[in-house]
Amino acid sequence: MEERKIKVLAAAILILGLLALAYIIWDRGSEGGKPANSAQIEDSESNQKSDSSSKKTASDSREDGSKITITGKVAQVIDRGKVSFLKMSPASKYQIVSFDKLDVEEGSEVEVTGKVQTYKGKKEVIIDKISVVE
Protein backbone atom coordinates (compact mmCIF):
# COMPACT_ATOMS: atom_id res chain seq x y z
CA MET A 1 0.00 0.00 0.00
CA GLU A 2 1.39 3.40 -0.99
CA GLU A 3 2.07 6.12 1.58
CA ARG A 4 -0.73 8.32 0.20
CA LYS A 5 -3.35 5.59 0.72
CA ILE A 6 -2.09 4.85 4.24
CA LYS A 7 -2.40 8.56 5.07
CA VAL A 8 -5.98 8.72 3.75
CA LEU A 9 -6.99 5.68 5.82
CA ALA A 10 -5.17 7.00 8.90
CA ALA A 11 -6.82 10.44 8.61
CA ALA A 12 -10.24 8.80 8.24
CA ILE A 13 -9.92 6.64 11.36
CA LEU A 14 -8.36 9.47 13.36
CA ILE A 15 -11.26 11.84 12.62
CA LEU A 16 -13.99 9.18 12.96
CA GLY A 17 -12.40 7.81 16.13
CA LEU A 18 -12.15 11.24 17.77
CA LEU A 19 -15.74 12.09 16.85
CA ALA A 20 -16.96 8.77 18.26
CA LEU A 21 -14.87 9.27 21.42
CA ALA A 22 -16.32 12.78 21.92
CA TYR A 23 -19.86 11.47 21.31
CA ILE A 24 -19.53 8.57 23.81
CA ILE A 25 -18.06 10.82 26.51
CA TRP A 26 -20.77 13.41 25.86
CA ASP A 27 -23.45 10.71 26.07
CA ARG A 28 -22.04 9.25 29.31
CA GLY A 29 -21.71 12.72 30.81
CA SER A 30 -25.26 13.68 29.86
CA GLU A 31 -26.69 10.50 31.42
CA GLY A 32 -24.65 10.82 34.60
CA GLY A 33 -25.46 14.51 35.01
CA LYS A 34 -29.21 14.39 34.57
CA PRO A 35 -30.99 13.98 37.89
CA ALA A 36 -33.97 12.34 36.20
CA ASN A 37 -31.79 9.56 34.84
CA SER A 38 -29.79 8.82 37.97
CA ALA A 39 -30.45 5.86 40.24
CA GLN A 40 -32.44 7.00 43.26
CA ILE A 41 -30.30 7.78 46.29
CA GLU A 42 -31.45 8.09 49.88
CA ASP A 43 -29.48 9.43 52.77
CA SER A 44 -29.85 6.68 55.35
CA GLU A 45 -28.49 8.72 58.22
CA SER A 46 -31.19 11.34 57.99
CA ASN A 47 -33.62 8.69 56.71
CA GLN A 48 -34.98 11.28 54.33
CA LYS A 49 -35.99 9.69 51.06
CA SER A 50 -34.96 11.77 48.08
CA ASP A 51 -37.48 13.07 45.62
CA SER A 52 -36.79 14.45 42.17
CA SER A 53 -35.95 17.89 43.53
CA SER A 54 -33.60 16.80 46.31
CA LYS A 55 -32.07 13.83 44.51
CA LYS A 56 -28.30 13.65 44.79
CA THR A 57 -26.59 14.05 41.49
CA ALA A 58 -23.07 13.68 40.12
CA SER A 59 -22.15 17.01 41.62
CA ASP A 60 -22.78 15.99 45.25
CA SER A 61 -19.94 14.62 47.36
CA ARG A 62 -20.62 12.48 50.40
CA GLU A 63 -18.00 11.99 52.99
CA ASP A 64 -16.25 8.67 53.35
CA GLY A 65 -17.97 6.45 55.89
CA SER A 66 -21.45 7.93 55.40
CA LYS A 67 -24.27 5.47 54.79
CA ILE A 68 -26.24 5.54 51.58
CA THR A 69 -29.13 3.67 50.00
CA ILE A 70 -29.46 3.35 46.26
CA THR A 71 -32.47 1.88 44.47
CA GLY A 72 -32.69 0.93 40.81
CA LYS A 73 -32.67 -1.87 38.27
CA VAL A 74 -29.70 -4.27 37.99
CA ALA A 75 -28.07 -3.69 34.59
CA GLN A 76 -25.07 -6.02 35.03
CA VAL A 77 -23.21 -7.96 37.70
CA ILE A 78 -19.43 -8.13 37.07
CA ASP A 79 -17.75 -10.96 38.97
CA ARG A 80 -13.99 -10.51 39.44
CA GLY A 81 -13.53 -13.43 41.86
CA LYS A 82 -12.79 -11.79 45.21
CA VAL A 83 -14.82 -8.72 44.35
CA SER A 84 -18.02 -8.07 42.39
CA PHE A 85 -19.40 -4.89 40.85
CA LEU A 86 -23.02 -3.95 40.44
CA LYS A 87 -24.05 -1.83 37.48
CA MET A 88 -27.38 -0.09 37.87
CA SER A 89 -29.82 1.21 35.30
CA PRO A 90 -30.07 4.19 35.14
CA ALA A 91 -26.35 4.46 35.92
CA SER A 92 -25.28 5.36 39.45
CA LYS A 93 -22.48 7.85 39.86
CA TYR A 94 -20.97 5.55 42.49
CA GLN A 95 -19.08 2.37 41.72
CA ILE A 96 -21.06 -0.24 43.69
CA VAL A 97 -18.77 -2.90 45.10
CA SER A 98 -19.33 -6.14 47.01
CA PHE A 99 -16.77 -8.46 48.57
CA ASP A 100 -19.40 -11.21 48.71
CA LYS A 101 -20.97 -13.03 45.77
CA LEU A 102 -23.91 -11.04 44.43
CA ASP A 103 -26.97 -13.21 44.00
CA VAL A 104 -29.23 -10.87 42.05
CA GLU A 105 -30.61 -11.25 38.57
CA GLU A 106 -30.17 -8.69 35.84
CA GLY A 107 -33.32 -6.67 35.37
CA SER A 108 -34.54 -7.01 38.96
CA GLU A 109 -35.29 -3.92 41.06
CA VAL A 110 -32.98 -3.75 44.07
CA GLU A 111 -32.28 -1.59 47.10
CA VAL A 112 -28.62 -1.36 48.01
CA THR A 113 -27.38 -0.04 51.35
CA GLY A 114 -23.69 0.57 51.96
CA LYS A 115 -20.91 2.88 53.03
CA VAL A 116 -19.26 5.48 50.84
CA GLN A 117 -15.50 5.34 50.47
CA THR A 118 -12.90 6.77 48.12
CA TYR A 119 -10.68 4.37 46.18
CA LYS A 120 -7.98 5.79 43.88
CA GLY A 121 -9.81 9.12 43.78
CA LYS A 122 -13.16 7.58 42.87
CA LYS A 123 -16.22 7.43 45.12
CA GLU A 124 -17.62 3.95 45.61
CA VAL A 125 -20.22 2.27 47.75
CA ILE A 126 -19.31 -0.91 49.61
CA ILE A 127 -22.48 -2.99 49.89
CA ASP A 128 -23.66 -3.86 53.41
CA LYS A 129 -27.08 -5.09 52.38
CA ILE A 130 -28.86 -5.73 49.10
CA SER A 131 -32.50 -6.68 48.76
CA VAL A 132 -34.81 -7.22 45.83
CA VAL A 133 -37.70 -4.78 45.72
CA GLU A 134 -40.97 -6.50 44.78
Next chain:
Amino acid sequence: MTDVAGSVSSAILAFFAGSSSGMFTGITPGLHVNLASAILVSSAESLASVFSSIDIAIFIVAMATVHTFLDVIPSIFLGAPSEAYAVSVLPGHRLLLAGAGYEAVRLATAGAVISAIVSVIVSPLLFVIMPSLEATLSPRMSWIIITVTVLLVLREKGWGKRLKASVMVLLAGLLGYIVLIGLSMDDPLLPLLSGLFGASTLLLSLGESTSIPPQFVTEMALIPPGRQCVLVACAVFSGWIVAFLPGVGTAQAAILSTLLLPAIQPTEYLFLVGGIGTVNFIMSIVTTATIGKARNGAVAAVIELIPDFDIQTAILLSVSALAAAGLGAFLAMGIGKTASRLLSVLPYKASCGAVISFVTVLIAIRSGPLGILVFITSTALGIIASSSGVARLHLMACLMVPVVARIH
Protein backbone atom coordinates in the same frame (compact mmCIF):
# COMPACT_ATOMS: atom_id res chain seq x y z
CA MET B 1 -23.76 21.21 29.85
CA THR B 2 -20.49 22.91 30.80
CA ASP B 3 -19.52 19.83 32.86
CA VAL B 4 -20.14 17.54 29.87
CA ALA B 5 -18.17 19.79 27.52
CA GLY B 6 -15.37 19.81 30.10
CA SER B 7 -15.42 15.99 30.19
CA VAL B 8 -15.10 15.83 26.39
CA SER B 9 -12.26 18.37 26.41
CA SER B 10 -10.33 16.53 29.12
CA ALA B 11 -10.84 13.18 27.29
CA ILE B 12 -9.50 14.68 24.03
CA LEU B 13 -6.62 16.26 25.96
CA ALA B 14 -5.84 12.88 27.58
CA PHE B 15 -5.93 11.27 24.12
CA PHE B 16 -3.34 13.64 22.64
CA ALA B 17 -1.17 13.61 25.78
CA GLY B 18 -1.23 9.79 25.73
CA SER B 19 -0.39 9.71 22.01
CA SER B 20 2.59 12.03 22.61
CA SER B 21 3.82 9.77 25.43
CA GLY B 22 3.37 6.72 23.16
CA MET B 23 5.56 8.45 20.58
CA PHE B 24 8.26 8.85 23.23
CA THR B 25 8.01 5.28 24.61
CA GLY B 26 7.78 3.82 21.09
CA ILE B 27 10.95 5.37 19.72
CA THR B 28 12.95 4.87 22.94
CA PRO B 29 14.67 1.47 22.87
CA GLY B 30 14.09 -0.51 26.05
CA LEU B 31 11.32 1.71 27.36
CA HIS B 32 8.33 -0.61 27.42
CA VAL B 33 4.82 0.79 27.38
CA ASN B 34 3.94 -1.43 30.38
CA LEU B 35 6.48 0.48 32.46
CA ALA B 36 4.96 3.84 31.56
CA SER B 37 1.46 2.45 32.28
CA ALA B 38 2.56 1.14 35.70
CA ILE B 39 4.04 4.55 36.61
CA LEU B 40 0.79 6.25 35.59
CA VAL B 41 -1.34 3.89 37.68
CA SER B 42 0.89 4.37 40.73
CA SER B 43 0.38 8.13 40.44
CA ALA B 44 -3.34 7.82 39.63
CA GLU B 45 -4.37 9.01 43.10
CA SER B 46 -2.61 12.34 42.66
CA LEU B 47 -3.78 12.63 39.05
CA ALA B 48 -7.38 12.00 40.16
CA SER B 49 -7.69 15.64 41.27
CA VAL B 50 -7.14 16.74 37.67
CA PHE B 51 -8.27 13.78 35.51
CA SER B 52 -11.01 11.18 35.91
CA SER B 53 -10.17 7.46 35.84
CA ILE B 54 -11.60 7.21 32.34
CA ASP B 55 -9.34 10.06 31.13
CA ILE B 56 -6.27 8.27 32.52
CA ALA B 57 -7.49 5.04 30.85
CA ILE B 58 -7.83 6.90 27.51
CA PHE B 59 -4.31 8.26 28.05
CA ILE B 60 -2.92 4.73 28.57
CA VAL B 61 -4.79 3.25 25.58
CA ALA B 62 -3.68 6.07 23.24
CA MET B 63 -0.10 5.72 24.52
CA ALA B 64 -0.03 1.93 24.05
CA THR B 65 -1.59 2.08 20.57
CA VAL B 66 0.80 4.74 19.27
CA HIS B 67 3.63 2.76 20.88
CA THR B 68 2.73 -0.31 18.76
CA PHE B 69 3.15 1.83 15.62
CA LEU B 70 6.47 3.37 16.62
CA ASP B 71 8.40 0.55 18.27
CA VAL B 72 9.24 -0.76 14.80
CA ILE B 73 11.55 2.27 14.33
CA PRO B 74 14.25 1.46 16.95
CA SER B 75 13.97 -2.25 16.03
CA ILE B 76 14.81 -1.51 12.42
CA PHE B 77 17.13 1.47 12.71
CA LEU B 78 19.04 0.66 15.90
CA GLY B 79 19.01 -3.13 16.20
CA ALA B 80 20.61 -3.92 12.86
CA PRO B 81 23.40 -6.48 13.10
CA SER B 82 26.12 -7.21 10.52
CA GLU B 83 25.61 -9.49 7.51
CA ALA B 84 27.01 -12.42 9.53
CA TYR B 85 23.90 -12.42 11.69
CA ALA B 86 21.49 -11.46 8.94
CA VAL B 87 19.97 -14.96 8.77
CA SER B 88 18.68 -14.83 12.32
CA VAL B 89 17.28 -11.32 12.45
CA LEU B 90 13.96 -9.83 11.44
CA PRO B 91 13.37 -8.98 7.79
CA GLY B 92 13.32 -5.29 8.71
CA HIS B 93 17.05 -5.43 9.26
CA ARG B 94 17.55 -6.93 5.82
CA LEU B 95 15.72 -4.01 4.22
CA LEU B 96 17.82 -1.60 6.32
CA LEU B 97 20.99 -3.25 5.06
CA ALA B 98 19.63 -2.80 1.53
CA GLY B 99 19.14 0.95 2.16
CA ALA B 100 15.36 0.61 2.51
CA GLY B 101 14.74 1.04 6.25
CA TYR B 102 11.86 3.42 5.57
CA GLU B 103 10.17 0.80 3.36
CA ALA B 104 10.14 -1.51 6.39
CA VAL B 105 8.45 1.19 8.50
CA ARG B 106 5.87 1.91 5.78
CA LEU B 107 4.98 -1.76 5.34
CA ALA B 108 4.58 -2.32 9.09
CA THR B 109 2.45 0.85 9.34
CA ALA B 110 0.20 -0.24 6.45
CA GLY B 111 -0.33 -3.63 8.11
CA ALA B 112 -1.09 -1.98 11.44
CA VAL B 113 -3.63 0.54 10.05
CA ILE B 114 -5.63 -1.98 8.02
CA SER B 115 -5.54 -4.61 10.78
CA ALA B 116 -6.67 -2.06 13.39
CA ILE B 117 -9.74 -1.21 11.30
CA VAL B 118 -10.59 -4.89 10.69
CA SER B 119 -10.08 -5.85 14.33
CA VAL B 120 -12.50 -3.15 15.51
CA ILE B 121 -15.04 -4.34 12.91
CA VAL B 122 -14.82 -8.00 14.00
CA SER B 123 -14.67 -7.30 17.75
CA PRO B 124 -18.50 -7.56 18.26
CA LEU B 125 -18.18 -11.20 17.17
CA LEU B 126 -15.69 -11.78 19.98
CA PHE B 127 -18.13 -10.43 22.56
CA VAL B 128 -20.39 -13.34 21.55
CA ILE B 129 -17.91 -16.22 21.23
CA MET B 130 -15.24 -15.35 23.82
CA PRO B 131 -16.94 -16.47 27.05
CA SER B 132 -17.66 -20.03 25.78
CA LEU B 133 -14.28 -20.28 24.06
CA GLU B 134 -12.52 -19.18 27.24
CA ALA B 135 -14.41 -21.81 29.25
CA THR B 136 -13.26 -24.47 26.76
CA LEU B 137 -9.63 -23.40 26.37
CA SER B 138 -8.75 -22.20 29.88
CA PRO B 139 -8.30 -25.66 31.42
CA ARG B 140 -6.04 -26.61 28.48
CA MET B 141 -4.03 -23.37 28.48
CA SER B 142 -0.74 -24.86 29.65
CA TRP B 143 -0.92 -27.60 26.99
CA ILE B 144 -1.61 -25.00 24.29
CA ILE B 145 1.46 -23.00 25.40
CA ILE B 146 3.64 -26.14 25.45
CA THR B 147 2.37 -27.13 21.96
CA VAL B 148 3.18 -23.66 20.60
CA THR B 149 6.72 -23.88 22.02
CA VAL B 150 7.30 -27.37 20.57
CA LEU B 151 5.93 -26.35 17.15
CA LEU B 152 8.33 -23.42 17.04
CA VAL B 153 11.28 -25.68 17.88
CA LEU B 154 10.25 -28.22 15.22
CA ARG B 155 10.06 -25.40 12.67
CA GLU B 156 13.87 -25.10 12.77
CA LYS B 157 15.56 -26.92 9.88
CA GLY B 158 17.58 -30.01 10.87
CA TRP B 159 17.91 -31.87 14.16
CA GLY B 160 21.09 -29.96 15.12
CA LYS B 161 19.23 -26.65 15.10
CA ARG B 162 16.22 -28.19 16.82
CA LEU B 163 18.51 -29.40 19.62
CA LYS B 164 20.06 -25.91 19.94
CA ALA B 165 16.59 -24.36 19.97
CA SER B 166 15.50 -26.79 22.72
CA VAL B 167 18.54 -25.77 24.82
CA MET B 168 17.61 -22.10 24.30
CA VAL B 169 14.03 -22.79 25.39
CA LEU B 170 15.26 -24.53 28.55
CA LEU B 171 17.80 -21.82 29.44
CA ALA B 172 15.39 -18.95 28.76
CA GLY B 173 12.62 -20.76 30.63
CA LEU B 174 14.89 -21.29 33.64
CA LEU B 175 15.99 -17.65 33.59
CA GLY B 176 12.37 -16.46 33.29
CA TYR B 177 11.31 -18.72 36.16
CA ILE B 178 14.07 -17.42 38.43
CA VAL B 179 13.46 -13.76 37.54
CA LEU B 180 9.66 -13.69 37.50
CA ILE B 181 8.88 -16.21 40.25
CA GLY B 182 12.05 -16.67 42.32
CA LEU B 183 13.32 -13.09 42.65
CA SER B 184 11.58 -10.07 44.04
CA MET B 185 12.28 -6.85 42.15
CA ASP B 186 10.46 -3.97 40.48
CA ASP B 187 9.83 -4.22 36.75
CA PRO B 188 11.51 -7.62 36.22
CA LEU B 189 10.50 -7.68 32.55
CA LEU B 190 12.56 -4.57 31.80
CA PRO B 191 16.03 -6.12 32.38
CA LEU B 192 14.90 -9.56 31.17
CA LEU B 193 13.50 -8.56 27.77
CA SER B 194 15.90 -5.65 27.19
CA GLY B 195 18.83 -8.05 27.65
CA LEU B 196 17.47 -10.98 25.63
CA PHE B 197 16.24 -9.00 22.64
CA GLY B 198 17.73 -5.48 22.79
CA ALA B 199 21.21 -5.13 24.27
CA SER B 200 22.38 -8.50 22.89
CA THR B 201 21.69 -7.40 19.30
CA LEU B 202 23.31 -4.00 19.83
CA LEU B 203 26.43 -5.49 21.42
CA LEU B 204 26.81 -7.92 18.52
CA SER B 205 26.54 -4.96 16.15
CA LEU B 206 29.25 -3.08 18.09
CA GLY B 207 31.57 -6.11 17.86
CA GLU B 208 31.10 -6.50 14.13
CA SER B 209 32.07 -4.25 11.27
CA THR B 210 28.50 -3.11 10.79
CA SER B 211 28.01 -0.22 8.44
CA ILE B 212 24.63 1.06 7.44
CA PRO B 213 24.36 1.93 3.76
CA PRO B 214 22.80 5.26 2.67
CA GLN B 215 19.04 5.13 3.19
CA PHE B 216 16.42 6.07 0.57
CA VAL B 217 12.75 6.97 0.99
CA THR B 218 11.13 4.84 -1.71
CA GLU B 219 7.86 3.02 -2.38
CA MET B 220 9.16 0.03 -4.30
CA ALA B 221 7.86 -2.80 -2.10
CA LEU B 222 4.13 -3.18 -2.77
CA ILE B 223 1.90 -6.10 -1.79
CA PRO B 224 -1.05 -7.05 -4.07
CA PRO B 225 -4.52 -6.28 -2.51
CA GLY B 226 -5.55 -9.97 -2.46
CA ARG B 227 -2.42 -10.92 -0.58
CA GLN B 228 -2.97 -8.00 1.83
CA CYS B 229 -6.40 -9.46 2.68
CA VAL B 230 -4.81 -12.85 3.49
CA LEU B 231 -2.14 -11.19 5.63
CA VAL B 232 -4.67 -9.04 7.50
CA ALA B 233 -6.82 -12.13 8.20
CA CYS B 234 -3.74 -13.87 9.60
CA ALA B 235 -2.75 -10.78 11.62
CA VAL B 236 -6.23 -10.47 13.16
CA PHE B 237 -6.37 -14.19 14.00
CA SER B 238 -2.83 -14.32 15.42
CA GLY B 239 -3.17 -10.98 17.23
CA TRP B 240 -6.32 -12.26 18.89
CA ILE B 241 -4.60 -15.53 19.90
CA VAL B 242 -1.81 -13.47 21.48
CA ALA B 243 -4.39 -11.35 23.29
CA PHE B 244 -6.10 -14.48 24.56
CA LEU B 245 -3.24 -16.80 25.57
CA PRO B 246 -1.02 -15.81 28.48
CA GLY B 247 2.73 -15.83 27.96
CA VAL B 248 2.65 -15.88 24.15
CA GLY B 249 4.24 -12.87 22.45
CA THR B 250 3.63 -11.21 19.12
CA ALA B 251 6.81 -12.83 17.77
CA GLN B 252 5.35 -16.30 18.32
CA ALA B 253 2.07 -15.23 16.73
CA ALA B 254 3.92 -13.96 13.65
CA ILE B 255 5.90 -17.17 13.31
CA LEU B 256 2.76 -19.24 13.75
CA SER B 257 1.18 -17.17 10.99
CA THR B 258 4.07 -18.08 8.76
CA LEU B 259 3.23 -21.73 9.43
CA LEU B 260 -0.11 -20.93 7.78
CA LEU B 261 1.65 -18.92 5.03
CA PRO B 262 4.77 -20.95 4.20
CA ALA B 263 5.80 -18.89 1.13
CA ILE B 264 5.74 -15.53 2.95
CA GLN B 265 8.13 -12.85 1.64
CA PRO B 266 10.19 -10.60 3.97
CA THR B 267 8.10 -7.56 2.98
CA GLU B 268 4.88 -9.47 3.69
CA TYR B 269 6.28 -10.57 7.04
CA LEU B 270 6.78 -6.93 8.03
CA PHE B 271 3.21 -6.08 7.01
CA LEU B 272 2.00 -9.04 9.11
CA VAL B 273 4.09 -8.21 12.21
CA GLY B 274 2.97 -4.56 12.11
CA GLY B 275 -0.65 -5.73 12.08
CA ILE B 276 -0.26 -8.31 14.85
CA GLY B 277 1.12 -5.81 17.38
CA THR B 278 -1.77 -3.38 16.97
CA VAL B 279 -4.47 -6.07 16.70
CA ASN B 280 -3.11 -7.68 19.86
CA PHE B 281 -3.63 -4.50 21.84
CA ILE B 282 -7.14 -3.76 20.51
CA MET B 283 -8.19 -7.40 21.03
CA SER B 284 -6.80 -7.29 24.59
CA ILE B 285 -9.36 -4.59 25.39
CA VAL B 286 -12.20 -6.75 24.04
CA THR B 287 -10.86 -9.90 25.75
CA THR B 288 -10.72 -8.10 29.09
CA ALA B 289 -14.32 -6.95 28.83
CA THR B 290 -15.57 -10.42 27.90
CA ILE B 291 -13.54 -12.79 30.12
CA GLY B 292 -12.32 -10.33 32.76
CA LYS B 293 -8.63 -11.20 32.35
CA ALA B 294 -6.01 -8.78 31.05
CA ARG B 295 -3.32 -10.35 28.86
CA ASN B 296 -1.54 -7.07 28.26
CA GLY B 297 0.30 -4.87 30.75
CA ALA B 298 -1.29 -1.63 29.60
CA VAL B 299 -4.80 -3.13 29.78
CA ALA B 300 -3.98 -4.56 33.24
CA ALA B 301 -3.13 -0.99 34.25
CA VAL B 302 -6.51 0.18 32.94
CA ILE B 303 -8.29 -2.48 35.06
CA GLU B 304 -6.49 -1.10 38.12
CA LEU B 305 -8.17 2.23 37.39
CA ILE B 306 -11.55 0.88 36.26
CA PRO B 307 -12.18 -2.40 38.11
CA ASP B 308 -15.75 -2.64 36.76
CA PHE B 309 -14.41 -2.78 33.20
CA ASP B 310 -17.49 -3.59 31.12
CA ILE B 311 -18.53 -3.70 27.46
CA GLN B 312 -19.34 0.04 27.37
CA THR B 313 -15.83 0.80 28.66
CA ALA B 314 -14.37 -1.57 26.05
CA ILE B 315 -16.24 0.24 23.26
CA LEU B 316 -15.02 3.64 24.49
CA LEU B 317 -11.42 2.43 24.73
CA SER B 318 -11.55 0.58 21.37
CA VAL B 319 -12.68 3.81 19.71
CA SER B 320 -9.79 5.63 21.42
CA ALA B 321 -7.40 2.96 20.16
CA LEU B 322 -8.74 3.30 16.61
CA ALA B 323 -8.24 7.08 16.63
CA ALA B 324 -4.76 6.60 18.12
CA ALA B 325 -3.99 4.13 15.31
CA GLY B 326 -4.69 6.90 12.79
CA LEU B 327 -2.39 9.32 14.59
CA GLY B 328 0.22 6.58 15.13
CA ALA B 329 0.39 5.94 11.37
CA PHE B 330 1.22 9.59 10.62
CA LEU B 331 3.81 9.68 13.40
CA ALA B 332 5.44 6.39 12.33
CA MET B 333 5.88 7.48 8.73
CA GLY B 334 7.05 10.97 9.67
CA ILE B 335 9.58 9.78 12.27
CA GLY B 336 10.60 6.85 10.05
CA LYS B 337 11.60 9.28 7.30
CA THR B 338 13.53 11.47 9.74
CA ALA B 339 15.27 8.43 11.23
CA SER B 340 16.36 7.15 7.83
CA ARG B 341 17.86 10.58 7.01
CA LEU B 342 19.54 10.88 10.44
CA LEU B 343 21.03 7.41 10.21
CA SER B 344 23.19 8.48 7.31
CA VAL B 345 24.60 11.33 9.45
CA LEU B 346 24.89 9.80 12.95
CA PRO B 347 27.78 7.44 13.78
CA TYR B 348 26.09 4.04 14.15
CA LYS B 349 28.38 2.62 16.85
CA ALA B 350 28.07 5.72 19.03
CA SER B 351 24.26 5.53 18.71
CA CYS B 352 24.30 1.86 19.83
CA GLY B 353 26.54 2.73 22.79
CA ALA B 354 24.23 5.59 23.81
CA VAL B 355 21.17 3.32 23.64
CA ILE B 356 22.82 0.60 25.80
CA SER B 357 23.90 3.20 28.37
CA PHE B 358 20.40 4.68 28.50
CA VAL B 359 18.77 1.27 29.06
CA THR B 360 21.35 0.36 31.74
CA VAL B 361 20.62 3.56 33.69
CA LEU B 362 16.87 2.97 33.34
CA ILE B 363 17.23 -0.58 34.73
CA ALA B 364 19.44 0.61 37.61
CA ILE B 365 16.78 3.17 38.56
CA ARG B 366 13.76 0.90 38.18
CA SER B 367 15.05 -2.56 39.21
CA GLY B 368 18.22 -1.85 41.21
CA PRO B 369 21.46 -3.89 41.32
CA LEU B 370 19.56 -7.19 40.99
CA GLY B 371 18.06 -5.82 37.78
CA ILE B 372 21.53 -5.07 36.42
CA LEU B 373 22.57 -8.68 37.20
CA VAL B 374 19.49 -10.00 35.34
CA PHE B 375 20.24 -7.59 32.47
CA ILE B 376 23.81 -8.90 32.13
CA THR B 377 22.69 -12.56 32.29
CA SER B 378 19.87 -12.12 29.80
CA THR B 379 22.13 -10.16 27.43
CA ALA B 380 24.62 -13.04 27.52
CA LEU B 381 21.87 -15.54 26.72
CA GLY B 382 20.64 -13.32 23.87
CA ILE B 383 24.15 -13.25 22.40
CA ILE B 384 24.49 -17.05 22.71
CA ALA B 385 21.12 -17.55 20.95
CA SER B 386 22.07 -15.20 18.09
CA SER B 387 25.48 -16.83 17.72
CA SER B 388 24.00 -20.34 17.64
CA GLY B 389 22.08 -19.46 14.47
CA VAL B 390 18.59 -20.26 15.75
CA ALA B 391 15.76 -17.76 15.88
CA ARG B 392 15.80 -15.68 19.05
CA LEU B 393 12.05 -16.01 19.42
CA HIS B 394 12.71 -19.29 21.32
CA LEU B 395 13.89 -17.05 24.14
CA MET B 396 10.25 -16.05 24.65
CA ALA B 397 10.16 -19.24 26.74
CA CYS B 398 11.28 -16.87 29.51
CA LEU B 399 7.61 -15.79 29.66
CA MET B 400 5.98 -19.10 28.75
CA VAL B 401 7.64 -21.27 31.41
CA PRO B 402 6.63 -19.03 34.36
CA VAL B 403 3.05 -18.92 33.01
CA VAL B 404 2.86 -22.75 32.81
CA ALA B 405 4.47 -22.99 36.28
CA ARG B 406 1.87 -20.61 37.74
CA ILE B 407 -1.02 -22.57 36.17
CA HIS B 408 0.20 -25.75 37.90
